[in-house]
Amino acid sequence: MREQLKQLLQERVELYTSDEHVRGEGKIYLKKEALKKHSTEIVRVNAAGKVHSERHEGDVQILGYQVQLQYLMKQEDGFYIEEEMEEREARFRDGYLIEERELEPGLDSIEIPQNLEVGLERLSYRYDRMKAVQYAERWWNEFNPDYHKFTDDCTNYISQCLHAGGIPMWGAPNKNKGWWIRGKNWSYTWTTAHSLYHLLKGGKGIRTKEVGTAQELNLGDILCIDFEGNGRFDHNLIVTSKDQNGMPLVNAHTMNSRHRYWTYEDSSRYTPNIVYKFFMILDGV
Template identity: 50%
Template structure:
């Protein structure tokens, strides 16, 4: 029986990002004492573009992986975008689709100058936030704008579903808010949300903790992949593994119940930095 590694190498080539990701993923599983029990894959074509002599096809590969850690079973899922050219019935240039969208530039957020003492403290509904994260991990709520780089927009929606109050409109450099076609930078830009959670003294607030083990479902992890001070990515914790460590959901590279560290990501570098925030 052909191994999955051999299948992907044959289909995409030995230098495929998919093969590289799979090897990283297997190494991370071994490190965590996690066993892959079963994997299912399904492709979904979402765009076809016809030219004179050929056709360009874009599709998503949805992987569903049943995992076991100790006596604990869980299902990790990923959606990976691909494209290929079809010419004379032959598949050409089959490769991972690069995400070229850029987050909006952001200026330094305007910090809270005072705490409103009489503002009622919001009660964070963690279950509602996680339920939203699970409902929309691989699709997009039409009530919100969708972005090519969608990780922070998705996390903000989850926080809002958990009851986090919006404030600061219409100043995009202030607060955390969404209103139709406009929004704060902190709503949709990873770097801005990280600093908002550090500085907010009212409404949606985050308390930084030292270890991911201290996080609970509904909490947020921020990532600086290069360790250069520019925060690139955000995820929401949706579960804890048998080892007590977080499993997260994310958009852009849509994923569900992924191990928090992102060591299997092609964006990972040894200089990666994390910030762990308890919400509420």
């Protein structure tokens, strides 16, 4: 069975780098189409898989496994590496593969309170954006054991990066107030994508400047994404690098990724109604 999984991985790697057109709306197709828009191609892919769980449903054996993909990207005369983690599941009957699929992560499902108190008139700090980026790079595909581990981890990860950059917590123990985490307790703004967006947009506590284009962002700055365009922001990203055209490459959790192109057009969550918000993180004064 594990040999069959290795063969599946090899076939996917070959599809990423082949000139053959991959039809449909699958992940490989979406990624190739998105890369074309900014003159980038995948020239090599490395894939490593690790089985981490096994269970049975009747006569069906189910293996859960994690795949780390590393893409060597070529853009004009330059190269960069993008990485991501996939959670996948394979089902076998009598030793034969009957189904294999990626497990799509969920989006924030927590109800957003209406009485958030996120603002402060003054919070003093110096934002060290390189420390924030170093933290984002260190923990892009792992969970820091000093923090509670969340299933939907995108905002918790971004909050950790900002805190590593020197922004202090405040507001504990009120979940509706400030931005903080203590053991198994935390504020909505620390863990929920839309609440963190609300905090960043307010520009108090964490001082920000909202800008109109992604290209204006620097390393350590934050993007917020509303996939459906319905006014509720679902995902947060931190800028950790730039491509040849000066456009952001980002890190994120939930679907753990490193140096991914900021538009997320290769995501299954992408819709034509997607809305982006761009926040420069400023020093607190």
